Amino acid sequence: MPKLVVTHKVDDVAHWLASPKREEVFAGVAEDIQTYVKPGGSNEVALTMTITDMAAVEAVINSEAGAEAMKFDGVHPDTMAIYVEG
Template identity: 50%
Template structure:
């Protein structure tokens, strides 16, 4: 199961950290070990580290209306999203 990092900018770090959306959207896909990170020099830059059993399912979610709604709720700036997959 690959470990994946997604990093992006957010409008409000505190709102993003408190949001239940990560578990709500990724949990049903079997994603586990979700951890959050914040750049201490620039708190609008954040990252998520997680274990992903099905990358195709996660990428399909990210392209879906549900994925867009979750990012909007969390205040994610989608144009800044970068996804890295463990090699």
């Protein structure tokens, strides 16, 4: 099962860290979701997750539920970068 690394900017790091939306939205398509923050007061964050099906993850990200979760979490979708374990 490959890992994904997802980076992006958020409006409020503390809100993003406390949000339950990641677990809710990615339930069933990802496991072991871990969050990371860039030190120094930046609004840049990252997360890693173990996946079994990249198409399923992409479908969740592009779904209405995914868009609503990103909005709730203050994610700037235009800054999102996704890396797949090689």
